Amino acid sequence: MLKVLVVDDDQGLRLSVKSALAVTQRFEVDEAFDGVNAMEKVKGSEKKYDVVILDVDMPRMNGLEALRQIKEFDPGIIVIIMTAHATLNDAIQAVKDGAYNYLQKPVSSEDLLQLIDKAVNAHNLISNIAASAPVMVEAGRKIIGHTSQMQKVFNIIHRLAKVETPVLIRGASGTGKELVAKAIHYNSARKDEKFVAINCSAIPENLFESELFGHEKGSFTGADQRKIGKFQFAEGGTLFLDEVGDMPQLMQVKILRVLQEKVFTPVGSNREFPTNVRIIAATNRPLEDMIKAGSFREDLFYRLNVVPIFLPALAERKDDMEHMVNIFIKKFNQAHGKRINGIAPDAMAVLKKHTWPGNIRELENVIEHAFVLEMTNIITIASLPESLLIATGVNLIDMPVMDTAANVASQGLGSALQAHASLGDEEDADLGSDSDDLDGEEMVPFSGNESLDFNAQKEAFEKEFIIKALKTFCGRINQTALHANIPKKTLLRKIEKYGINAKDYVN
Numbered sequence: 001m002l003k004v005l006v007v008d009d010d011q012g013l014r015l016s017v018k019s020a021l022a023v024t025q026r027f028e029v030d031e032a033f034d035g036v037n038a039m040e041k042v043k044g045s046e047k048k049y050d051v052v053i054l055d056v057d058m059p060r061m062n063g064l065e066a067l068r069q070i071k072e073f074d075p076g077i078i079v080i081i082m083t084a085h086a087t088l089n090d091a092i093q094a095v096k097d098g099a100y101n102y103l104q105k106p107v108s109s110e111d112l113l114q115l116i117d118k119a120v121n122a123h124n125l126i127s128n129i130a131a132s133a134p135v136m137v138e139a140g141r142k143i144i145g146h147t148s149q150m151q152k153v154f155n156i157i158h159r160l161a162k163v164e165t166p167v168l169i170r171g172a173s174g175t176g177k178e179l180v181a182k183a184i185h186y187n188s189a190r191k192d193e194k195f196v197a198i199n200c201s202a203i204p205e206n207l208f209e210s211e212l213f214g215h216e217k218g219s220f221t222g223a224d225q226r227k228i229g230k231f232q233f234a235e236g237g238t239l240f241l242d243e244v245g246d247m248p249q250l251m252q253v254k255i256l257r258v259l260q261e262k263v264f265t266p267v268g269s270n271r272e273f274p275t276n277v278r279i280i281a282a283t284n285r286p287l288e289d290m291i292k293a294g295s296f297r298e299d300l301f302y303r304l305n306v307v308p309i310f311l312p313a314l315a316e317r318k319d320d321m322e323h324m325v326n327i328f329i330k331k332f333n334q335a336h337g338k339r340i341n342g343i344a345p346d347a348m349a350v351l352k353k354h355t356w357p358g359n360i361r362e363l364e365n366v367i368e369h370a371f372v373l374e375m376t377n378i379i380t381i382a383s384l385p386e387s388l389l390i391a392t393g394v395n396l397i398d399m400p401v402m403d404t405a406a407n408v409a410s411q412g413l414g415s416a417l418q419a420h421a422s423l424g425d426e427e428d429a430d431l432g433s434d435s436d437d438l439d440g441e442e443m444v445p446f447s448g449n450e451s452l453d454f455n456a457q458k459e460a461f462e463k464e465f466i467i468k469a470l471k472t473f474c475g476r477i478n479q480t481a482l483h484a485n486i487p488k489k490t491l492l493r494k495i496e497k498y499g500i501n502a503k504d505y506v507n
Contacts, residue, residue, distance in 0.1 A: 035061025219268020
């Protein structure tokens with residue numbers, strides 16, 4: 001439940017805003033009658049407010065001064081300004097000073113709820129960046145935003161969101177560069193316009209200019225109609241140039257001109273088009289070395305490198321890993337409808353031991369893999385990918401062998417099914433031969449409703465698991481075998497045994 005503070009010297013307006021928010025039952029709402037009273041509640045209350053809805057024109061302390069003090073006290077608080085038409089210019093200034101946005105009075109319930117939702121979604125992007133931990137170099141000092149310093153991360157994005165300068169995000173693949181770019185955009189004055197991402201390494205060189213600037217009909221073979229480019233599509237918003245180090249040199253010259261002149265020319269056209277697009281670029285390449293080698297333009301580098309952000313590799317941030325894992329657990333609980341509460345200490349120790357060449361993206365994939373397999377309320381070693389266990393030196397032979405449904409639930413389904421499968425038909429034969437040992441024993445009658453036949457229970461479990469895995473991976477045999485940790489031959493044999501049709505689970 002979001003905690004909201006409504007600040008206005010008009011009691012009737014406070015009541016009307018409070019009533020509008022109460023309808024959804026998503027908000028806990030407090031009131032303040034002016035800026036001074038608002039600051040007393042923000043600083044003095046034990047509760048941390050998520051959103052402050054703030055009037056501009058108030059006695060004792062106006063909204064602009066209250067906004068400044070709120071942001072100094074806690075930059076993470078979302079501030080939405082309410083304003084009459086006469087103070088509209090003040091509201092616009094408030095947005096420049098850090099307010100998320102403004103609403104003109106009279107405030108409609110629909111507009112207010114919609115604006116709060118957008119503001120919270122934008123703020124959540126910043127929360128997710130805690131997993132990426134940006135480091136910004138500014139005036140010779142480093143500001144590091146790791147999990148214990150979330151407010152510093154917010155400050156970085158808050159500063160960048162208030163300016164229009166280009167941003168260059170540096171970091172290895174998988175460190176969260178696009179996430180940072182989105183957070184800057186959705187907390188800036190351009191937040192209501194488009195965020196357009198383009199991967200410079202994925203575009204063929206001969207189509208690059210057309211992709212960015214568009215082309216006229218007939219301008220080259222195959223151009224059977226006019227096409228607008230990404231610059232025109234992103235007009236008023238933000239264009240994210242991912243992997244800018246892979247941009248062809250001819251295009252580097254053209255991008256430099258757009259940054260300097262704010263105009264571009266589509267392929268095959270004689271007209272220049274003005275552009276109002278903010279550029280955020282990202283790369284994992286060593287641009288300084290590329291400049292020396294002549295493969296990246298120095299003037300473009302300095303144009304983009306106004307405010308660089310450096311995202312460290314995951315291997316450098318082992319202390320933050322537990323917090324990241326918890327972020328992903330929360331995410332996948334919602335995505336998969338599960339209730340996993342955390343990760344076992346020995347499984348966490350394995351994660352910290354890994355070198356993580358794929359960085360945060362690799363960690364996220366590992367946690368999702370564990371979610372598919374884990375049947376308990378905590379991630380265990382057995383649900384981690386076998387490749388990761390091998391890479392970290394975990395002795396798979398010493399891991400417990402699971403042969404009952406109870407052990408399966410506590411150790412992980414994929415490994416259990418593989419352990420059963422490796423015993424083959426020999427195990428089935430042995431399990432049926434134990435009746436010879438009952439000679440001379442009196443049979444105890446059983447009247448329960450649930451079968452205690454081990455083979456029946458094992459087969460029911462196997463069938464249920466295979467169906468669940470096929471549903472998860474949309475009936476794809478290879479993907480199911482890989483991610484569910486089942487040898488493909490075993491999977492096919494079990495599918496045939498239980499009469500399962502994988503095509504039934506193809507989306």
